[in-house]
Amino acid sequence: MTLKTKLCGVTLKNPLIMASGTFGFGAEFAEYMDLSALGGICSKGLTLHPKQGNYGSRMWETPAGMMNSVGLQNPGVACFISDELPRMRRSGAAVIANLGGGTVEEYVEGARLLDSADIDLLELNISCPNVKEGGANFGIDPEVAAGVVSAVRGAFRGPMMVKLSPNAHDIVDMALACEAAGADALSLVNTFKAMAIDIHRRGPVFRNVSAGLSGPAIKPIALRMVYEVAGAVKVPVVGLGGIATATDALEFILAGAAAVQIGTASFVKPDIALDILAGIEEYMERNKVKDLRELRGAARL
Amino acid sequence: MPYQTATVDENIEISPGVFSMLVPCADRAEAGQFYMLRKPRASVLLPRPISVCDLKGGRLRFLYQVVGRGTEELAALRPGDELCLTGPLGNGFPVGQASGKIALVGGGIGVAPMLYTARCLRELGVAVDCIMGYRDSVFLTEELGRAAGRLLIATESGAHGHKGLVTALLEPRRYTAVYACGPTPMLRAVTALCQKAGTAVYVSLENKMACGLGACLVCACADRQGKNRRVCKDGPVFRGEDLDLDA
Numbered sequence: 001m002t003l004k005t006k007l008c009g010v011t012l013k014n015p016l017i018m019a020s021g022t023f024g025f026g027a028e029f030a031e032y033m034d035l036s037a038l039g040g041i042c043s044k045g046l047t048l049h050p051k052q053g054n055y056g057s058r059m060w061e062t063p064a065g066m067m068n069s070v071g072l073q074n075p076g077v078a079c080f081i082s083d084e085l086p087r088m089r090r091s092g093a094a095v096i097a098n099l100g101g102g103t104v105e106e107y108v109e110g111a112r113l114l115d116s117a118d119i120d121l122l123e124l125n126i127s128c129p130n131v132k133e134g135g136a137n138f139g140i141d142p143e144v145a146a147g148v149v150s151a152v153r154g155a156f157r158g159p160m161m162v163k164l165s166p167n168a169h170d171i172v173d174m175a176l177a178c179e180a181a182g183a184d185a186l187s188l189v190n191t192f193k194a195m196a197i198d199i200h201r202r203g204p205v206f207r208n209v210s211a212g213l214s215g216p217a218i219k220p221i222a223l224r225m226v227y228e229v230a231g232a233v234k235v236p237v238v239g240l241g242g243i244a245t246a247t248d249a250l251e252f253i254l255a256g257a258a259a260v261q262i263g264t265a266s267f268v269k270p271d272i273a274l275d276i277l278a279g280i281e282e283y284m285e286r287n288k289v290k291d292l293r294e295l296r297g298a299a300r301l
Numbered sequence: 302m303p304y305q306t307a308t309v310d311e312n313i314e315i316s317p318g319v320f321s322m323l324v325p326c327a328d329r330a331e332a333g334q335f336y337m338l339r340k341p342r343a344s345v346l347l348p349r350p351i352s353v354c355d356l357k358g359g360r361l362r363f364l365y366q367v368v369g370r371g372t373e374e375l376a377a378l379r380p381g382d383e384l385c386l387t388g389p390l391g392n393g394f395p396v397g398q399a400s401g402k403i404a405l406v407g408g409g410i411g412v413a414p415m416l417y418t419a420r421c422l423r424e425l426g427v428a429v430d431c432i433m434g435y436r437d438s439v440f441l442t443e444e445l446g447r448a449a450g451r452l453l454i455a456t457e458s459g460a461h462g463h464k465g466l467v468t469a470l471l472e473p474r475r476y477t478a479v480y481a482c483g484p485t486p487m488l489r490a491v492t493a494l495c496q497k498a499g500t501a502v503y504v505s506l507e508n509k510m511a512c513g514l515g516a517c518l519v520c521a522c523a524d525r526q527g528k529n530r531r532v533c534k535d536g537p538v539f540r541g542e543d544l545d546l547d548a
Contacts, residue, residue: 022516022517024516024517028515028516029516032387032514044518052527053521053529058520059509059510059517059519061345061346061347061371063344064346065346066346066347066511068511068517070517070518070519073521216346266512267347267348267511267512267513268346268348269304269385270303270387270512
C-alpha cells in the first residue's frame with residue numbers, strides 16, 4: 001500500500017500537510033508527535049518584513065469552528081530562513097514556505113529571498129482575510145491575483161502553489177486565472193470572512209470587525225469548492241477547510257484533491273494528523289486500495 | 302505524557318459556579334503551569350486552558366469556573382468519565398529561585414494556581430502569605446490556610462474578611478516577591494504597588510487560547526517594548542513590569 005503523493009515535482013511520503021498558521025514552524029509540535037511521519041509542513045504565513053499582527057481579541061470560538069484575527073504576525077522571511085528553516089528541514093517532512101504580502105513588490109522581494117532558500121515548495125498566500133493592506137484583496141479579484149502570481153513566478157524558480165480564498169468572487173475563475181499566471185498547484189480554501197459581536201460591549205469582537213472562520217463548520221463549503229476547482233484546472237489541487245477526521249480527508253481526495261491540509265483540528269488534539277493518517281490507511285486496507293492515487297477524484301461525476 | 306486520556310475521580314461544585322476536579326495523572330507539573338482540558342465528543346471545538354490547582358498522591362486537581370458552554374460540559378463530567386489532557390504547559394512561577402517570603406495574590410478563580418504554588422514554596426523552605434480576593438463567597442480557603450503561613454481574605458461584598466479589593470491587603474515591602482493571578486485590573490494594581498515598593502512581581506495571565514503550544518498566536522499579549530509574547534508558551538507567568546497590561 002502506498003500513500004506517496006507527487007505534488008508538482010515534490011514527493012510527499014503521504015498526502016497530509018499541516019496548514020499554515022496552525023502549526024507554527026513545526027517545532028512547537030515536535031514533542032507531541034513524530035513530525036517525520038507527516039507529508040509536509042506549511043510555515044506560519046511569512047511576509048518580507050517582520051509583522052506584529054493585530055491588536056485586541058484574536059480568537060472567538062463558534063459552534064464547530066473558530067474565528068481568528070492574528071494578522072500574519074511573523075518574524076519576516078530573512079529571520080525565517082536563518083532561524084526556523086534549518087530546524088524545519090530536520091523535521092523530515094516536506095518544507096513549504098507560506099508567503100503573504102501587502103504589495104506586489106513585497107511579494108516579489110520575499111519570493112526572491114525564498115528562491116535561494118532550502119525549501120521544497122512555495123505556498124503563495126493571496127488569501128489572508130486579516131491584513132488590511134492587500135492580502136485578502138489579492139485573493140478576491142482574478143485579474144489582481146494573476147498580477148501577483150505572475151510577478152512572483154518571475155522571481156521564484158521552484159514549485160509554487162497558490163492558496164486561494166473562499167471569499168473570491170468566483171472560485172473557479174480565480175483558480176483558472178492563477179493557473180494561467182503560472183501556479184504549479186492550488187491549495188484551497190483559506191478562512192471565510194466572518195464576524196462576531198460582543199453583546200455586552202455592543203461592539204464587534206474584533207478590531208478589524210471581520211475575522212477568518214475555520215474548523216469543521218466550513219468543511220462542506222470547502223469541499224464543494226475543491227470539487228469545482230479540481231474539475232476545472234489541470235494543476236494538482238490541495239484541499240483544506242475543516243478537515244478533522246480520516247473521512248473528511250478522504251472526501252477531499254475523492255473530490256479530486258491530490259493532497260490535503262490539516263489546520264484547526266490540530267488545536268483539538270496536537271497529533272490528530274497521525275490519527276487521520278491511520279484512518280486513511282485503514283480505509284485503504286479495508287477497501288483493498290493499493291495506491292492512494294486510485295482514490296483521487298473517484299467520486300467525481 | 303504530553304497528550305493523554307484520563308478518568309475523572311471526582312468533580313464537585315465547591316462554591317456557586319466553581320468546580321473542583323480530581324484526575325489521576327503521573328505527570329510532574331510545575332507551580333503555575335496549566336493543561337488544555339477537553340471532554341471527549343464535546344460540543345465545543347477547543348480544549349480549555351485550566352491551571353494546576355494541586356498535584357499530590359498522583360492526582361491532579363483543577364479548579365475552574367463555569368463561564369460558558371465549554372466549562373459547563375467539564376462541570377457535567379462524572380467520576381469514571383474520560384477527560385483529554387494536553388500538558389503540563391507554560392512556564393509557571395519561578396519557585397526554584399524564590400527566597401525569603403513570598404506573597405501569593407489571587408483574585409476570583411485566579412486563586413486556583415496558588416494552592417500548589419504555596420505548597421511547592423513551603424517544601425523549599427520559603428515562607429508564604431496568601432492574600433485572596435473574592436466577589437462574595439470564598440473557596441479553597443481551608444487548604445490555602447493550611448498551606449500558607451498566613452491567609453488574608455478580601456471580599457467585595459464584605460461577606461468574608463476585609464470588605465473591598467484584595468490589593469488593600471497587600472503590603473509589598475514585607476515580601477521578597479509577589480506572585481499574582483486574577484483579572485487584569487487586579488494584575489495592573491498589584492504590579493503598580495510592587496513597582497512602587499521595589500518588590501519583584503510575577504503575574505499569570507488567563508488569555509483565551511486555541512493550541513496552547515505556542516503555534517497559533519491567538520493568545521498573544523504585548524510587552525513594554527510593544528513586542529508580542531505568547532501567553533501559552535512564553536507565559537502564562539511574566540514579570541509584571543515587562544508587560545503592557547493596557548494594550
